[in-house]
Amino acid sequence: MSSKVNMTQYVGYIATSLDGYIATPDGGVAWLDPFNEAVAADGGDGGYGDFIADVDALITGRETHEQVLGWGWPYEDRASYVLTHQADYTADHVTAAGDIQTLRKAIEKAGHKKVWVMGGGATQRAALDAGMFDTLRVFVMPTILGGGRKLFTDGPQHNLTFVSSQSHGGGMLQIDYRIKD
Template sequence: MAGTIWHCHIAVSLDGKIARPDGSVDDWLAADHPAEDFGFEAFLAGVDAILMGRGTYDAIRRFGEWPYPGKPSFVLTSRPLEDAPPGVEPRAGDPAAITAELEARGCRRVWVEGGGQLIRSMIAVGKLDRLEMAVIPVILGDGIPLFPPGTGELKLRLLRCETRAKGALHLVYERLDRPSAAA
């Protein structure tokens, strides 16, 4: 594939939630479904940069130590980042301009970490090429949706579907209008 790949690797409940209303995931995700069961460490090693929304950034900061040292990270926000870890930069404005900046920096694979508002924006500007999901067999009922209201249409093709421990699924989709590549 030529150009930058915008790759969302995310966990989601059966009812399409990425977190509880307060942004927490620890009680339904981390204990029973470790990230490495879904190839996360290898995935993270293969990305050049991380793009996340402010809510995701704030949720990660509540965990304590920054989990992505040495990985350039960009936070889409209109507010300053107090005591941001090294390599973490705020970005305000148009997602298309921010994606153009990362492409100009030579980023070949960018992790679109979330949350739902950022994912919606990336779909709107045509910059979500791969959607990789850990589908966790729990219904949260209330929470933060992966695709909030107003998300535009995106047609995908399934590249991979694998079962994981305790009934979880590992799904990998690619944008339909993008030339297929090895998953």
């Protein structure tokens, strides 16, 4: 478990292709639709409902934030912190924007308990390298995209501790990890 003094828990919850991509080269995620439909056909949501119920804030990258806004904001009144180089970035549903340390300070000052690190590979990497993740839930989809946006952008090695795995409809595999200190 993490030895952090604060009470904020940072969690990852993300889908990837077997070859490690979370989106097509243009940022598209429609490739996930058949898998979401398969899970729904089994009468479930892959645990998303239970997961999101406890989340009180999100960290997204700017592109992810704008993409989600285009779909119609599904996260109700949860606080949203946007990782961007544009410190003056503003958009609907933005609580704060800036680099990862700026976001961390704002999140912890606000007293959030569970924060979903939701953005793309650069956002995932920034939170990982900053030592923010407590847990990571990865859904591996049985497809090979052959290219696109990586689960994590390049950076230093981080070792994880396997917690559990579970299969879901459509051949999806959920793998849960704790991040080693």
